[in-house]
Amino acid sequence: MDVRLSPEQVALRDAAVALVDRLGPRAVGELSEPERVAKLDAAVAATGWRELRVDDDGAPLASAVEVALVAEQLARGLAETTFLGPTLATELRRLAGLPPGD
Numbered sequence: 001m002d003v004r005l006s007p008e009q010v011a012l013r014d015a016a017v018a019l020v021d022r023l024g025p026r027a028v029g030e031l032s033e034p035e036r037v038a039k040l041d042a043a044v045a046a047t048g049w050r051e052l053r054v055d056d057d058g059a060p061l062a063s064a065v066e067v068a069l070v071a072e073q074l075a076r077g078l079a080e081t082t083f084l085g086p087t088l089a090t091e092l093r094r095l096a097g098l099p100p101g102d
Contacts, residue, residue, distance in 0.1 A: 005069075013069045019043055020077030031080060041081045044074075050083060053091040054100055060091075 005013070023040040025031050044050065049070045052062040067087055074083050093101055 009066060009069060012066055013073060015047070016049075016070045016073035017077075019047070020073055020079050024077035024079045031078075037080055040079055044079075044081045044083065050086040051090055051100070053087060054094045060094070 019040075023036060023043055025033075025036070030036065049067075052067050052070070053060045053064075055061045071083055071087075074081065090100060093099070
């Protein structure tokens with residue numbers, strides 16, 4: 001079995017790395033900068049990463065591997081934005097047959 005990342009997965013990981021490098025904190029003192037945190041949160045929302053496990057037809061857009069790649073890079077850069085909670089909530093709604101929430 002080939003366990004190497006696909007080109008799409010590498011691109012997703014690289015996009016997450018670039019976002020964290022651009023908008024993540026570089027020092028502890030930056031953890032409380034509301035403007036930077038808001039930009040980071042807006043950027044993560046705009047990417048659609050929180051909705052990787054749901055589509056309009058109810059099928060997942062991506063596997064758990066892609067979600068893990070994004071989560072790993074957000075954690076690596078200490079990016080203080082919500083990701084796992086909303087992603088898991090979206091997945092649970094999909095599995096329960098409910099429409100996506102806000």
